[in-house]
Amino acid sequence: MRMDPYAYACAAALAAWLLLSAAAQLGPLLPRLKQWHQRYDPLGFVPRYHFFAPRPGTYDYHLLVRTGPDGTPSFGPWRELAPPRRRRWWHVLWNPDRRQRKQLFDLTMRLCRADARCEDPATPLSIPYLLLLGHAGGAVGDDGQVQFMIARSAGYRRGEPPQAVFVSRPHRLGTG
Template identity: 30%
Template sequence: MKAAGILKSAFTGEGAWARVLGAGMLVATVAAQHPHPAFDRSRAKDVFSLIPNWKFFAPNPAVHDFHYAYRTLEPGGATSEWHEIEMIEPRRLRQAFWFATRRPEKAVFDICTAILQLAAKGGAAAAQTNSAYQVLVEFIRRTIRERHGEDAVRGFQFAVVRAAGHDTAEEPEPLFLSPYTPMKRPPVGGHLVTA
């Protein structure tokens, strides 16, 4: 049988619609894996998410870590030294199979990314009105409460610092500095503590 005959029989006769649909899905799946944005058109029109995305790596992988530091304002008015919140735990072999404890680290990383994008567009004041900022404030507030107790601290200020992880040749870079925030949540319409 000639090649033209094989091709014709593949798209005609009994079960042809299934073969055509299968071939179309195969082509769309392979095309959707290409990193160029033009190939994402088929997935954009896929309202039922039938075309799988097997891109195992991010197109722009993170090469830096965010570090979070805070300093507290004591009831007497003194400001403490900066304290780091250690989010990145040392990696273990078992974490290659199950790493559920990484979820908070990833969540805070994503929240911080959202805050930094808002701050880049509209300044620090715009970022402070966003819910992602409020979630980060509550995370830091809870950490301070666990470490120092609520009555020992009047307010706090936090910083987000970008570092290259294990690459010590690159200096850490401060990216965001919050205003002083009261330890007790202000009432609705309340204002931040300033110092």
């Protein structure tokens, strides 16, 4: 049985992709390879996996919101948006919540580095703040006011209590 030229071309392309993918995992060891990957693969066709980090994440981050009637200083209790689901064995291969957790982590790190106490007048105008406010406001509705908080928990280590790492200013919702 003979393969046609298209099958050879497809096999060659897949083999090249496999070799590039394997080489991309060496990026932290080979700085030139990392530079090549960043320059020539802006769409991310060649995957890079980060199984081990220099400082692995040891905390879980949670986005909490509370709402209250417009024009009053009172708020209801804090509630978590999208509480984490229980981990399953197949999350090793397919984990749909990974990107949301990573986004929350990245936004939290940017907010905490810039202004962890939310005292700077520019903080509510920053991209991370506005993204989190938009998500919090969209999840609770259109009336009243909203405030969000990012809390950090120790994950599976139960001895350490959760703590707030960022608390937003109150914001009025809706156009009314």
